Amino acid sequence: MLKKTILLLGVFSLGVALSGFAGQKYSHQEYFEHYEGTKTCLQCHEDEAKSFFHSQHYQWKAAAPNVVDSHGKELGKINMVNDFCTNPVPNWIEKTLNDKGKVLELGCSKCHAGRGMLPSSEMSQQQLENIDCLICHAHGYRRDLYKNEAGEFEWKPILWKNPEGMDSVAKRITKPTKVMCLRCHAGSGGGPNFKRGDIEYYLSEADYDFDIHMDVDGNDMNCIDCHAGADHKIPGPGADIAGNEMPEKRVLCDNEECHGNAPHEQALLNTHARRVFCTACHIPEFAKEDATNMKRDWSAGHYSEAKGKYTYTGTFEKNVTPAYHWWNGKDVNMQVAGEAVKTDAEGRIMVAVPVGSRQDPESRIFAFKKYEAVMPVLKDKRWILPIQTGDFYKTGDMDASVREATEEFYGIKDAQFDWMPTIHYMGLFHEVTPAYSALRCLDCHGPDTRLDWKALGYDKDPLGAILMAASH
């Protein structure tokens, strides 16, 4: 034991404990001898496993009270079709390699907190043992895809052949840190920061200018400091996540326990805050470290020599200026799978469009990542369709990839489809900069305004109109 302690201290003093928990003694170091998979955790945590089984993080769906016309359905990525990687069911677990042996895709289950089984609606011992507690609770945990005795793929710790290392990692248990959350939330959409734009892996080492909340030398907040839930339910799903398992608990900057509704010394700014949400000024740009995917045209597939695979035509940008849109802070128009597509005035499928307007006193102007894509749509029923992305990356045969995924997801054979553009507003709530980096008045009220005043319901810049009147 003494030797082990000395070794650990040695490691930490060398500065290699990247998670920033140098010197921390973990609560579970004395609780068990050898980690033997989830059943080790279940010996003490069966109740927690049961609550997690019902959570959105395991089921990948939840009640969707804020989705317009959700009709009481539970919705989430498991039963919807999004315009990034489309749907996880046909893409759940696979090891797609190119001709040179390079891994092209491992499946969406890579970021499911399970060992490889699809989540079931019926709880069972098998499902509870499928839960991978360590992915959210163990420092330094990593896993990969291996075939089990039945020849099926499953997620296993990369240390499964190294019992000493495995036991060490399995005992480093805490509540989820930002590093643990970012393992999945920073890599969604196919690569670092591809999807969200404001949730980057760099947040785990952010400085004050990058994010005042997560600044590692300052507030050093973790995700769960704001998204603090109970029974594995997490509040604050943002503006484009269908499921909301804690709708009663809204995560907003101006909650009383955070900044309140009059956080500025200047009354003018507090007046603005009634109609302009904090993020509009305090997130002047996003994707500050890794470029984020802004457009993805699945209809324009091509072979990429650099990536060694067929891929969509995409646009990636860094230091992106947000789009601004009214939102009532709750409701969102979303495209539900198995229903005819709903389009906006420009004929784009509304994958996620916030509900709000200048006329609605509850609405405020929020900052968004405005993402656009082109997606397959079933010809007769006008349903948005998924794509078997692994097959497409390998073969480039989009027709077959759409038909295969459609059959698996909808049960429809030989689907005939065409293509439609989509629009997807994603709320920006991270990478909050200090006051000295926030927008200045003229960033919006000036000749070089970043706002589209007409789109926001104004004839023109309202301040410009006042000044015009004053000058006459």
Added chain:
Amino acid sequence: MHRNRWFIALLIFGILGIGFADTAMAKRKKKKGPDGRALYKEYCKPCHMADSDNGEYTPMSYIQDQWTRFFDEQYEETHKDVLDPNHDNKPVTEAISDDQLQSIRDFAINAAADSEHPMTCG
């Protein structure tokens, strides 16, 4: 006239006392990685690739404290009598300089099985 209007606006905001500092984001220092990966490929991998009689070892074979223990306590003993055919058959411990060993060590520890890396599906 148009310019005057915006000058007035600037003046108003100034009077209101809304001061703003430079908006330029402080440039974050990029970490420059050591060349440990290349050195690992040159010196270690030829004898420790998959199915090797000497055992397959990648940075992910060990956790960080195991790598630390290896380099501190075991490397010298286990490699001093091993000749490196790719480097004039010198003993491995002579073929690899102290600086190179430090880089290989940093690479192994930074990419160890318990190091944190973003997970992406593609």
